Amino acid sequence: MKQNTSRRSFIKKATLSSAALTAAPHVFSNSYDEKILLSRTYGEYNYSANDRINLALIGSGIQGIYDTSSALRVPGVQLVAACDLYSGRLDRAKELWGDSIFVTRDYRKILQHKDIDAVIIATPDHWHQKITIDALKEGKHVYCEKPMVQKFEEGQAIIKAQQDSSMICQVGSQGMSSLGNEKAKQLYEEGAIGDLVMLDMYNDRYSAEGAWQYPIPPDANVDTVDFDTFLGKAPKVPYEPKRFFRWRNYQDYGTGVAGDLFVHAFSTLNHIISSHGPNRAMATGGLRYWNDGRDVPDVSITLYDYPKTETHAAFNAAFRINFIAGNGGGGGFKLIGTEGEMEVGQNHVKVTRSKLGMTPSDYSMIAYTEATQEKIRLGYQERQLNTRESSLNTGTTTWQAPNDYKGGHYDHFYNFFNAIRTKGEVVQDPTFGLRAAGAALLANESYFKKKPVNWNPDEMKLV
Known part of the structure; x- marks a missing residue:
């Protein structure tokens, strides 16, 4: 493992840090508890009207609005158009961003506008591939919401379209560019x-x-909603507002909890440890409470195997979603290693290092005579398994973003627009996006087939 040298460096720094922090009376606790402020520096630019990036939104629903709001905070970006299949959302777009923006139900009209530089694609999952490829072919830079694809086999076409077009394509797992992810990767x-x-x-x-x-708006009907276009490649069914406004609940249009939530975690995990992803998944779960017509589970547990690579040991990952959590809700993301634990959020990283117990306690000694117990203790003492250095190198360090941090969502768009201006690289390109989506979609594959499934993370295909 090429981490060995850097690990020794970290341990040395952590030990020195703990020694400095353990001035009396804390020195007797042999542990440290420190907090460190993170920082982010952004370039300051004043863009003229001619230098601004003209942005269009395709899919002006919940995530589309949040995406656009974050994007417009980045200097030198302006929204000029919006598209949605429900007319009420087009009214909302004008309400939010002004009557001057162009609105349409037909995304192709957006792509035909020569003055549009980039598009946000925040449609239901089953439309991601087609609109992304169409946009790249029309010379538009693309920010495509996660998951990049609804089906495994759709990803390679997007990768090729991006390479052929030389346009920038960023996949929108918004925590990817955050201070938390950046620090976690370094640590x-x-x-x-x-x-x-x-x-x-x-x-x-x-x-x-x-x-x-x-919520379903009271004016939703066959005139205000272009339901036939919404269906796209999905099976044809009669107009049903729940399918349009709650599309995540249906396999025909979404990807369930795996594509909506697992994919965020895989993006962060693969980024932090520089991994291509898992090679095996086994899922279980069920529809336990929300019997509202949906055909995806509301409780999901999936176990993943990651193979050993140059950047990480072989390990296991446990992903759990519960949409009827009587505890009130919450979430977590923890990397657990042989020498500590790292809790990762967009705005913080918390590393806890504990002392590994190497000597026997009264529990395992009770079966021996007092004389034998003493001999065992002396034997362990001679081996010096518990050093002062290992005792000092325990405790907790929390790296926290400042109160004025603009957030991971802003940073992800900042990365996207900066790549457009400098012809640089994005943190989450289509290849990365397919590996994150592919790993997440393994959960659905295993759940519905009721068996473990295997995946080639390098070639990005089922085995």
């Missing part, structure tokens, strides 16, 4: 938690909204 590579053993991710929700029971 992992420095060996802060040793060799990775397990990833623990969970997301608990306890509300109808959290379970995707979004």
